[in-house]
Each structure stands twice: as C-alpha cells, then as structure tokens.
Amino acid sequence: MNTETRVLEPGQIEAPAGQIPFLRLARPDVFKQRAERLLQLSLGDSQGGHSIGGYLALLATLAQAQQQALDHFPAAPLPTPEQQALCREHGMPVLGAQAWPRDPSWRGVLKTILQHMAAAPLTAPASAVVARLMQTGGTELESIASKLLAGDLSDVDAQDMPFVAAALQVYWVRMAAELGEHAFGKLEQGGLCPVCGSHPVAGIVRVGGMEQGLRYLCCSLCATEWHMVRIKCSNCESTHKINYYTLENSNGAVKAESCNDCNTYLKLLYLEKDSQMEAVADDLATLALDVLMGETGKVRGGLNLFFHPGSAQV
C-alpha cells in the first residue's frame, strides 16, 4: 500500500447518530477508578468482609501506584505512521502485545510502582517480592514480560505477575492514549483487543442513553473497550449454544457467558444491576464464579493479569 495516499482513517468521519461507537480507549484516570473500586470491594458488603478482601486491598494499592506512574510517564517511542497503516491494512493490532518491541521505559514504570508499594504496608511475602523485583535485572524482567504477554503462565511466577503486569499495563495505556482512537481499526478477530491484540479480561454491558445494553469487551492489558454484539462467544464468535451462569440468589450483575462450541466462558458485568462495577476489580471479586465454572469443565477465555491461577492449568 502506498502510505503517501491520503485515505480517510477510521474516526475521521463523524459517526452518524445511531451508529455504535466501536472503540473506547482507557480514560486518563483508569487506574484511579480501578483502585477505588478494588478498595470498595475489599471492604466487603453488609453481609461482612470480602473473602479475598486482603488481596483486593493490596491490588488497590497497586492500582494507585499505576495511576501515579501513568501521570508521570515520559513519552515513549510509538509506531511510525507507515507501521500503523500497515497494521490497519492487514487487520493487525498496531501495538501488538507480543510483536511490539518494548521500550525500556516500562521498566522505569515498574520501578516507580515498586517504590510506591515498598512504602505501603504489605504482607511479608508481598514485601519480599517487591524487594526482589527491585533488584531484578533488565534482561530477566524482559523475559518475564515476554512470557506474560504471550500468556505463557506456566513459566511466570505467580508472585511476580501482578507487579510486572501492572507496569506493562501503564506502558500500553500510555502508548494507546498517545496514538488516539483514530489510529486503530477493527481486527479480523472480534474477540481480541484492536489496540494490542490481547484477550479481554471481561465484558461490560453498558447502561444509559446511546450505549444502553451494548456489550464492550475490556482489554486485560491496555483497558481499551471495544464493541462486540451480544449473545456471541467472545472467543470463537459462535452465536448458538451460549449460556449464562450466575451465582444462585445473586442479583445477576455478573454472569459467565459460556460457549459449548469452544468450551470457554467470559464474565459479563451488567452495569444496569450495579453501575459501580469495573472489569478487572469485579472480575477478581467474583472468583467463586470462576471456581464453579471450572467445576463444570469450562475454561476461562481471557486473563486477569492481577491473578495467576496457580499450577492447575489446562
């Protein structure tokens, strides 16, 4: 393709009223919102404390550190307009999680985050991990990051994962924000993030106005939200044999959308039932639903980078 030619890019034409907005990049305060929600969930509800409240509180601190790092992140190299055009032409993510050559500045982000964490009250194992990661060399950090971004969790330490992932999330959110929404087009695979090609952490069924009832998938890495039609498997895009599972006697705000064709599920958060919900936080806070879905033999169709599920992987 001749990149000199001025072709109108997605987003340059104003969407007519009634057209479904396809993409929404993470807001500048995405990690602040996440931290607040994690903290709120960690306190539990009127029935008592949350069963993993301590862990959610730790992650709330981590998300606060992410916000701080994002606010002070220096500019990092971005794909050239030619690279961007090439990616769009071939339906590839412009900032592919595995393909994009990471700038070392993400390790600076990690350092900022670890410093923030070191100053916070932590459990002994968490303190030890923070101290260890502070001393870990660049080559090893890059190796952890590569395995993590490849989704190769068997080789990723469950302790390291949330911290390293936190830094990578900040780095990707920043790059996506620098490029802006118009830089990204649709991918061939509707279930992968149009920005970085990652799997979603969860889906969000929106509420209010133009967006009422629309489902957006939320990227596990860069927190981008992209539209996907309801009642469709976010993994294999099948539209039949889709079932929804919820915890009995719950208000139905979180449902696992499962597909019998590819045997996966992904949680959907119905904002109509609870408008405070946030993808990463509420996904973790409903771990019981994952365990029960696991017992039915279903496999999760997306990662939560704040949670390594342990050694019993499929």
Next chain:
Amino acid sequence: MQVTRRQFFKICASGLGSSSLAMLGFAPGEALAETRNFKLARTTETRNTCPYCSVGCGILIYGLGDKAKNVHTKVIHIEGDPDHPVNRGTLCPKGVGLLDFVQSPNRLKHPEYRAPGSKEWKRISWDEAFTRISKLMKEDRDKNFIDKNKDGVTVNRWVSTGFLAASASSNESGYITHKVVRSLGMLSFDNQARV
C-alpha cells in the same frame, strides 16, 4: 493472527494454593469455603424478532431455568436488542408489553374454530384445521380461478382468496410463503399482522 491456547486456563480450587492470592500471603481458605456455599444458576439470553409488525424490531429474551435438568425454562424479561440496526434497543409500547403477551392466560396455543353465526370457539386438532383450510381453499379456487382474461391471454389468477403471513418471518420463510401462495395463483398476500 495466531491465538495461542495457552491463554486459556481453568480456575480450580486445587490451584488456588499456588495462585497469586496465596503466594502473596493471603490464605485462600475463606474463598474456597465460600465457594461451597454457592450454586450456579443457568440463565439464557436469546435473540429474536418482535412478532407484531413489519418493522421487525430485534428483541432479547431473558430466560431462567436449566433445560438439562428437565426444568421448564421461564421467560423472565424481554427488551429491545441494542445491536439491532432497525431499533437499536428501543421498542414501541406493544413491544415493551411482549412479556405479558408471552405469559398471557388468553394466549392462543392451538387451532380453534368458530362456525359462521356461532359465538363459541371450539378447539380442533391441527389435522382438522389443515384439512378444513385446504378443502375450502380448493373449493374456492376451483370455483373462482381465472385462467384467461377476456382477451384470451393466459393469466392464471385466483383473486377471491387472500393470505396473511407473519411479520416476524425471516427471508427464508418469506421466500417459501411467496412460492406457495403465488404458485396457487393467489395475488393478495401480506406480511403485515399489525393491523
């Protein structure tokens, strides 16, 4: 694009002991105990088309119940399909009332017949209904079929009977309706059930 299956994993109770949760100093015991107190409830969401009029609005039907366990699935909610290009999640007052329509005790569930002059509806079998309809159609067609007009041109018309099909029909059932009705020579048919 390559999608690796490695991204997919099961979250198992047995794995939680080596998960990030446990490895960062939080005992998973309470979370596991809690899990045993919960059960899964199966619900369904089904895409369909409003049966009322020819606008053909998309709807989502929410159901409750586990088909596998031989429990009757109950429709609990119906709303406009937000992704549907025609109505984008909206519904007219009749569409909004669809749940009552589905659950109405007066809903027609089998063929009924009211004889001319009678006030009584009588339940009949599908076989009786089909036989009666086809018999009357044939009778009327034999009597009123026009094969040639006054100039002697072949027209093969049957104008004394009309046909009303369903507004929520798909393209395919529209095609079949057309084939059946037109091949009998019938000219009047419509898919407008609103009026």
